[in-house]
Amino acid sequence: MAGASVAVGGSQAAVATVDTTAGRAETAATAQAGAYDDTYYQDAEGKSGQELKDALHGIISDQTKLSYSEVWDALKVTDEDPANASNVVLLYTGRSQSKSDNGGDADQWNREHVWAKSHGDFGTATGPGTDVHHLRPTDVTVNSDRGNKDFDEGGTESDEAPGNFTDSDSWEPRDEVKGDVARMIFYMAVRYEGGDGFADLEVNDEVSNGSAPLMGRVSVLREWHEQDPPDAFEENRNQVIFDQFQHNRNPFIDHPEWVASIWS
Structure with a gap:
């Protein structure tokens, strides 16, 4: 999420912007990520390819699981606007919106499953459905427009979320969060490997994956990961999840180079 600015106010009436990186040039995550190499990531050090993927799966599977109702409160902390502690930043629009303005009505925010919950049919079950x-907090209408589409480039620009594009089988997020989206997908493909009673989630280079436990397009996701490296907002989010909620980390935020090692 590189240097993103976010609109403040309702979905159609942006009255100001705030910089999500303001005051966070060096977060706790930035300062501490290397320290985790000898502790949290010690079983992954020196590994590559499938061996690395297996090691990371074992590491990040040790987590506290939230209920779907608990996700509301978690997102109010993980996605807090650094310029306004009363608001969260919505993923696709970049809008800064009141934490209390959540629900199912138009222009409210709700809980977007970036790995679409129908891809593997896990729904909102505790585990992948609540991870x-x-x-992420997302405008209700935009969440519906994205639906369960895979990620790819191209299409028509979204009226509700300028900078995002969509066609019949894919969604392209705005540039500022392309890398964030990619790293969330890569996390899911490592965390959920067929245990826990859920499907083995994997990335592929297709779209229109339907209800299969697959998400594409991996070649594009890799490009987005490279083009939009982790920034302070994303690093802080990873740290908050680790410290306060699930007590596991997204390794591709801490070690972006591991993406190429696993999906070469």
Whole structure:
């Protein structure tokens, strides 16, 4: 999420912008990520490819699981606007919106499953359906417009979320969060490997994956990951999830180079 500015106010009436990186040039995550190499990530050090993927799966599977109702409160902390503690920043629009303005009505925000919950048919079940590493506050209408589409480039620009594009089988997020989206998808493909009673989630280079436990397009996601490296907002989010909620980390925020090592 590189240097994103976010609109403040309702979905159609942006009255100001705030910089989500303001005052966070160096977060706790930035300062501490290397320290986790000898502790949290010690079993992954020196590994690559499938061996690295297996090691990371074992590491990040040790987590506290939230209920779907608990996700509401978690997102109010993980996605807090650094310029306004009463608001959260919505993923696709970049809008800063009151934490209390959540629900199911138009222009409210709700809980977006970045790995679409129908891809693997896990719904809102505790586990992949409630994992806040891929759940984000999103405008209700935009969440519906994205639906369960895979990620790819192209299409028509979204009226509700300028900078995002969509066609019949894919969604392209705005540039400022392309890398964030990619790293959330890569996290899910490592965390959920067929245990926990859920499907083995994997990335592929297709779209229109339907209800299969697959998400594409991996070649595009890799490009987005490279083009939009982790910034202070994303690093802080990873740290908050680790410290306060699930007690596990997204390794591709801490070690972006591991993406190429696993999906070469």
